[in-house]
Amino acid sequence: MEILFSVLTVSLFAATIRSATPLVLAALGGIFSERSGIVNIALEGIMLIGAFFAMMISFYANQYGLPPLVSALTGMVGAMVFGFLISMIHAVVSIRFRADQVVGGVAINILALGLTGFLLQLIFETSGNSPSVPNLAAMPIPILASIPILGGIFFNQSPIVYVALLAVPISSFVLFRTPLGLRLRAVGEHPKAADTVGVNVFRLRYLGVGLSGVLAGLAGSYLSLGQLNIFTENMTNGRGFIALAAVIFGKWNPWGAFGACLLFGFADAIQISLQNAGVNIPSDFLLMLPYILTLVALAGFIGRSRPPAAAGVSYEK
């Protein structure tokens, strides 16, 4: 018990935020996609693509003489662009060609794993870790960072963390307070109803999937440039799927998903802390903790969670 209290420190909660950040961004992406009616299990693959291109672009930008911070920011933006491009494959396949969205998503996940591994080998001639690149390390926000406890937890983080924290209220606002959000949700619930009042179903679905690409790409860039300064093969390691679980756990609501991500992030952080504190539990078991939590969450102790009615159903005029 004492050990448990000894690990409950500011650094534990800061680590929670760090672990939750990629999940939050990817989950928000998932929400936009599914709210528009397109199931996107490609989040995992899109994140991986984002992580890779963030690293690669940061590497080359630095090679061409850009200052480290600018290189890293270019990498971050590049990750969003490539995330968007990959998501458009999913969009075209599921919206234009009305293919099964789960199958399409699986294909992108496999593609991303193969492509990033291949490019790592081709460009950097290595098959494990990429070289180190300029990254987006912690950037304390003046004044706010000096607030006791909260400052240490929230305001001494990578800039991408700040983006993620801001993205939650913004997403909630867009979805529930704007006409755009109303229409986006309408095409995910009853596309024909939206179509008959002149709302362009296809355009909004492309938008939903595109946003998921941008956000999942950004989530990926946090893995390679926020938490580390390298890309390693398959570095997403299932986070895209945990983000999907957070979408469901959070009932397709940005704040709900944020809460779920914090829970998963906490499980991850405490697992590391407990290991470091030398708790006598096999580390393999502790590593399972976040995933067990995901299973428990999905098994329905969250109560009735209703997906958008038309999620996964292609729309045909």
Next chain:
Amino acid sequence: MNEKVPVIEMRDVTKVFPGVIANDHINLAVHEGEVLGLLGENGAGKSVLMSILYGLYQPTEGEIFVRGKPVAITGPKVAIEQGIGMVHQHFMLVPVFTVAENIVLGDEPITNVGTLNTAKAVNEIKALSEKYNLEVDPHAKIEDISVGMGQRVEILKTMYRGAQVLILDEPTAVLTPQEIKGLFEIMHSLTEAGFPVIFISHKLKELMEVCDRVTVIRRGKMIGTIDIEDASPQILASMMVGRDVVLEVEKKPSQPKEVVLEVENIHAVGLNDLPVLNGVSFKVHAGEIVGIAGVAGNGQSELIEVITGLHKANSGDVRLNNETITNHSAKEIIHKGIATIPEDRHHRGLVLDFSIADNGVLGSHDQPPFARWIQRMFDAIRAYADKFIQEFDVRTPNQEAQVKNLSGGNQQKVIIAREIGRKPDLLIAAQPTRGVDVGAIEFIHRRIIEQRDAGKAVLVISNELDEVMGLSDRILVMFHGEIVGEILAKDATEDELGLYMAGAKRNTPSSPKEVSK
């Protein structure tokens, strides 16, 4: 007749789908302040025609004029701009959104900062709903409101967009009699305010009641437009079907023989363990049709399900030919000789994605001649399908067509062909003509009476009182899970049945058999 320029005119509109001419040079005009009926059987092309008017389909040929000017309606947006509003047969409402959100969707009022202005939306809706006397609760979620209110929301949706013409596609199909009355009042107040209304229906009584003129189409072809003063249900029916139709059911007196089905003191519970059947007992004899009348939800559905093995009876006995079948499996019961036309053909009657041929053998699919050991015998299945398509006049390009692409009447014919094809001792027909057009109704009724005349026992359950009274030899009325009355059909009046249905009167004879003889 009105000499003014029609508000909407469709001239020589033709729509060709691959292999089918859905609309063949149709002409239609609707003037200010009138209700124009559009009559045709299911699959005659009414919905296609209106979808063209609403921009959901593009015509192959022909022109549309709005107040005398030709317009190309390339999408719903253009139709809305032209003042055309459509209330679809299946509501176009998002169930998890509020009434207000559904009404403003696509044309949302916004605040200065660009957010959704819910307050303004609610106010506008309140104003509209007062103006046209369309009572709705703007804050209620669609999934919580009644079908009648859903329809008012749909009408308000069109009004909110400034509709000047209202198309109502089969609006009464889903309404209760009281809600239908309410809808007709709404239509009257709209036409008084100058709005023309196009009312699509195949219910002759309703057309006679509300329309000024009726345009009839049959199998995609224009038959004509008739003033309501010159029309009668009989005339409309023959225009629609193309021959004289018998609207009344004709049948000889029944010749009841031995008891086939005996239901004794059945008790059953439904959702949340609430009692749904409280001691139901009755008999059905060979060679008679017993009808069960009642307001929907008084245990009729559960009664059929208990008899057919789909719902557990807690006590009591169901016997077929003196053999107990209580709580036996559905499959066993089918093989013992009960065939059922289920009340919801999409839910229980058909596998919508399967072909006509496959649906035609469901339930016998593992029996010879349709199967041998583990192998399906496709030649036998195909030959059987061809036979019943011919015999039951199922209108389809071929037997491989998925049943979901058939009209309601043709889907129902597939089920009836299959069930009668089992050569049952007892035929249960639940809502046999729900959502089926006049021509097919007559056909289905004749088939059911044929079964009786062939010496089968028939049990009919219907929410349409006309149907129960027309088909049955003996009528039972259900109320709160009990049989509260039994009348010979020849002595029954609508008023008397109504009293039983409302629970205001009861007579439970000790021996049903004596009454039937």
